[in-house]
Amino acid sequence: MKWSEISIHTTNEAIEPISNILHEAGASGVVIEDPFELEKEREDQFGEIYQLNPGDYPEEGVIVKAYLPVNSFLGETVEEIKQAITNLVKFNIDIGLNQVTISEVNEEEWATAWKKYYNPVKISKKFTIVPTWEDYQPVNSDELIIELDPGMAFGTGTHPTTVMCIQALERTVKKGDFVIDVGTGSGVLSIAAAMLGASEVKALDLDEVAVNAARLNTKLNKVHDVVSVTQNNLLNEMELQADVVVANILAEVILLFTNDAAKNLKKGGYFIASGIIQQKKQQVKDAIIEAGLSIEETMLMEDWVAIIAKKN
Ligand SMILES: C[S@@+](CC[C@H](N)C(=O)[O-])C[C@H]1O[C@@H](n2cnc3c(N)ncnc32)[C@H](O)[C@@H]1O
Numbered sequence: 001m002k003w004s005e006i007s008i009h010t011t012n013e014a015i016e017p018i019s020n021i022l023h024e025a026g027a028s029g030v031v032i033e034d035p036f037e038l039e040k041e042r043e044d045q046f047g048e049i050y051q052l053n054p055g056d057y058p059e060e061g062v063i064v065k066a067y068l069p070v071n072s073f074l075g076e077t078v079e080e081i082k083q084a085i086t087n088l089v090k091f092n093i094d095i096g097l098n099q100v101t102i103s104e105v106n107e108e109e110w111a112t113a114w115k116k117y118y119n120p121v122k123i124s125k126k127f128t129i130v131p132t133w134e135d136y137q138p139v140n141s142d143e144l145i146i147e148l149d150p151g152m153a154f155g156t157g158t159h160p161t162t163v164m165c166i167q168a169l170e171r172t173v174k175k176g177d178f179v180i181d182v183g184t185g186s187g188v189l190s191i192a193a194a195m196l197g198a199s200e201v202k203a204l205d206l207d208e209v210a211v212n213a214a215r216l217n218t219k220l221n222k223v224h225d226v227v228s229v230t231q232n233n234l235l236n237e238m239e240l241q242a243d244v245v246v247a248n249i250l251a252e253v254i255l256l257f258t259n260d261a262a263k264n265l266k267k268g269g270y271f272i273a274s275g276i277i278q279q280k281k282q283q284v285k286d287a288i289i290e291a292g293l294s295i296e297e298t299m300l301m302e303d304w305v306a307i308i309a310k311k312n
Contacts, residue, residue: 006027007101011096014095132149149216149220161301167299178199178242179202182235182261201228206232234253238260245261268311281298293309
């Protein structure tokens, strides 16, 4: 697959809304080139010094980059992104230079581009995500480490929607549980569930690239005996009884399978739904309640919402 890199020279203030616009437009990940990164102390946190190239960073403002698949919608998508960014001015957000450039990258370049910006990150009480090419020494003896090579699949583990899912899994998964992960991407949530003590995890994704990446990552983290990865459209044809169903997919997609999520849960089981923008929160909550579940908790991180619901 060919990928296109969209690069936006903007301001610090606009990073978050622009990242949201890019995610909404289907970008698999967003990279921020902020000159502040060059100054930042990283040694204390991870015991390592990172080699960053000043040539990659703008002198002023920040550059937000994202990767979009080259397909027949690309032109429209880019126009929508440009329009949405320009609209930010109406909300008094300073978009700075607002220089938007598009360039094509091939698969290999895309994968290596990620590696430059992807460092170990402690994302919850228990978990630290470490890219496979980093040599990381745990800070605490009870720290759980997920090694990841996201490859071309979504899921570096550090996106707010993923972080909230992992935090929700920490609260809901018990030893011996059966967990279903809908839209597994790199497999990060399935790996986390297995490390939290689940005895069986079913990872599902429609995208073959994700299925392969998830299989690779489950082996890398030595949880492949617990996690099975299958190509599947949402929960279609599934008649299972899980303790936890977790899904980090956009609200529009969650709305398509809230009934199936409820059907595939045991009594007392949890549905963790993430990837929801604020504006869609109520619609998703209504659908979850309509499916017979009760809302236990609503989490919020950087404008993203995750919901923990229970089957009573
Ligand atoms: C936002 S990513 C989440 C990846 C990972 N679970 C995480 O939390 O980082 C959403 C994933 O859902 C998958 N997906 C989208 N539509 C799907 C569908 N209809 N059935 C199964 N998977 C789907 C995508 O391929 C992608 O890997």
